[in-house]
Amino acid sequence: MDYLRQKRLVYLFLIFFACFLGLVSQLFLIQYRDGDLYACLALEQGSRWVSLENTPRGRILDRNRVPLTGERTEERVVLFPAAVGNRDEVSRQLAGILGVEQDKLNTFFNGEPCLLPYKLTPGQAAAIQNRGWTGVMALPVQFRYGEQQLAAQVIGHLGKISSPEEFTDLSGRNNKVYHYDDLVGKTGLEKYYEDVLKGSLPRRAVRVYTDAAGRLLGGPGFIVEEQTEDHARRDLVLTIDARIQKIVEEIMDQSVDRGAVVIMEAGSGDILAMASRPAYHPARPEDYLDAAGEENCFLDHCTALYQPGSVFKVVITAAALEEGVADFDSQFTCRGAGETLLRCWKPEGHGAISFAQAFAESCNPVFARIGLQLGAQKVIDYAGLFGLDNQSVLGYPAPRDSRQDLKQIEAPYNLVNSCIGQGPVLVTPVQVASLINTVVSGGFYRQPRLVQEICKSSGDTVQMLPDDPGQRVISSETAEKLGKLLEMAVEEGTGQEALVPVFGSAGKTGTAQVGDNSLSVNAWFAGYAPRANPRYVAAVLSEGEAGGSAAAAPVFREIMEAILELD
Numbered sequence: 001m002d003y004l005r006q007k008r009l010v011y012l013f014l015i016f017f018a019c020f021l022g023l024v025s026q027l028f029l030i031q032y033r034d035g036d037l038y039a040c041l042a043l044e045q046g047s048r049w050v051s052l053e054n055t056p057r058g059r060i061l062d063r064n065r066v067p068l069t070g071e072r073t074e075e076r077v078v079l080f081p082a083a084v085g086n087r088d089e090v091s092r093q094l095a096g097i098l099g100v101e102q103d104k105l106n107t108f109f110n111g112e113p114c115l116l117p118y119k120l121t122p123g124q125a126a127a128i129q130n131r132g133w134t135g136v137m138a139l140p141v142q143f144r145y146g147e148q149q150l151a152a153q154v155i156g157h158l159g160k161i162s163s164p165e166e167f168t169d170l171s172g173r174n175n176k177v178y179h180y181d182d183l184v185g186k187t188g189l190e191k192y193y194e195d196v197l198k199g200s201l202p203r204r205a206v207r208v209y210t211d212a213a214g215r216l217l218g219g220p221g222f223i224v225e226e227q228t229e230d231h232a233r234r235d236l237v238l239t240i241d242a243r244i245q246k247i248v249e250e251i252m253d254q255s256v257d258r259g260a261v262v263i264m265e266a267g268s269g270d271i272l273a274m275a276s277r278p279a280y281h282p283a284r285p286e287d288y289l290d291a292a293g294e295e296n297c298f299l300d301h302c303t304a305l306y307q308p309g310s311v312f313k314v315v316i317t318a319a320a321l322e323e324g325v326a327d328f329d330s331q332f333t334c335r336g337a338g339e340t341l342l343r344c345w346k347p348e349g350h351g352a353i354s355f356a357q358a359f360a361e362s363c364n365p366v367f368a369r370i371g372l373q374l375g376a377q378k379v380i381d382y383a384g385l386f387g388l389d390n391q392s393v394l395g396y397p398a399p400r401d402s403r404q405d406l407k408q409i410e411a412p413y414n415l416v417n418s419c420i421g422q423g424p425v426l427v428t429p430v431q432v433a434s435l436i437n438t439v440v441s442g443g444f445y446r447q448p449r450l451v452q453e454i455c456k457s458s459g460d461t462v463q464m465l466p467d468d469p470g471q472r473v474i475s476s477e478t479a480e481k482l483g484k485l486l487e488m489a490v491e492e493g494t495g496q497e498a499l500v501p502v503f504g505s506a507g508k509t510g511t512a513q514v515g516d517n518s519l520s521v522n523a524w525f526a527g528y529a530p531r532a533n534p535r536y537v538a539a540v541l542s543e544g545e546a547g548g549s550a551a552a553a554p555v556f557r558e559i560m561e562a563i564l565e566l567d
Helices: 002-033 035-045 087-098 102-109 122-131 164-173 188-192 242-255 308-322 356-361 364-374 378-385 406-410 427-438 476-492 550-567
Strands: 048-053 068-080 136-145 158-161 183-185 205-209 223-225 235-238 260-264 271-277 331-334 352-356 450-457 461-464 508-512 517-529 536-544
Touching: 048 188, 068 122, 087 102, 087 122, 087 461, 122 308, 122 352, 122 476, 183 271, 223 356, 242 260, 242 271, 242 550, 260 550, 271 427, 308 356, 308 364, 308 378, 308 427, 308 476, 308 508, 308 517, 308 550, 331 356, 331 364, 352 356, 356 364, 356 476, 378 406, 427 476, 427 517, 508 550, 517 550, 536 550
Parallel strands: none
Antiparallel strands: 048 205, 068 136, 158 183, 205 223, 235 450, 260 271, 260 536, 331 352, 450 461, 508 517, 517 536
């Protein structure tokens, strides 16, 4: 009997001990994992407050820790309607200072604590402070986006939560507090890293404490909280260099109405600049929604698909050299407009021409014949080796466009046009930059990278996104030969407008017709500089009526001249 009793006591003890462990583990999760969340909820429940950040979020920084969102500070009116004594009189006087109709202010005086949407001059701010109104203050407010915004399509923009479903999804997938009027990421990095960037507390805020019924308490009154530590938010550190990004965008504003430029660090695959045109301002996305001619301003052209034109001949050349189909001195004949397989851009033709000259002069009939000798499968294989079927960018999880399908090259009647970068061949400017970077890297393909780390506000690293060590896709001998051909194309071929004085450069032009309109083309130049010991790889795309040698090559030269001066 005693034995059974002791056995029951042991079982009972084990049950209580298991319950105790469960309780302790739950308390541990509440204290350490969810502590910031519950502290934030408790603070919200016991106070009324107005954020002095327009949205509490982590920063998006360039490789040198320079904020890419610009950030600006403006003086604004902070209003706590419940604390204002004579609302009608204060509203009337404040309307006079701001130069607005009193009826517009009455809406705010009858609502919740808020920031008024009027930027204050120093004189207006001083006049408001001198009045000494309770519940009305003029304070500096930090806004996420500055006047000069860089890499708008890459960074993306914010917008209010648009539906109960979106609110439920955001609240359920991360351990952070959301409200229906919160600004959340809608596109770009702001959207892809919403869980990382979202903060729980503003770094600066005006707060007043309340009782259980929501009435304002006496005592210390309004408190301006400075530099509140927010453990929830994280910063993104990109591979982009703000100095290079700024140069690229300024030159595009002068020379490229529609298109893209990608600058990559030679050899590493790190993206130093990604710029698209037309652009928009993330602080005012609604201004562009219905604007005439701006229907594609939200599109990131750097990761969009285009026919590459003759830039694709780099792939055909690599395959021909690797497979022994042709070498520099291999001889061909070009009859220009008289060719039956594929006409040349030069009506009178090039006549007798070597393979090296055909590359420099971008002779279409030669590459059509080379492509037929290689066969569709070899063309597909080498395009894949150069990453032209891989749209991934490390740290930038943009959705894949399913239209990119190299297998279409082997469909009937597609091979010849594919060999000159037309037909079903579609690539992104980022992929084109990676193609040239493979040549510069001695035959190693490296996946491009945009985000290098996630860190705390203090700068301490939370997560590193390592770069791609690369894999060899062509021999170093073939890569060296391709480099010589790219140099030849700039020195004496179609890319002469891309020649960078003093430093030298190399690259390939491309012109791809768009649809049935022969005047509408994708103009390309992809290359590197300096010629010796390359430091930068660039892919330039200009949509318009001029070809690669006239539209894209001069833009490449101007950009390279400017960024090489930085060194």
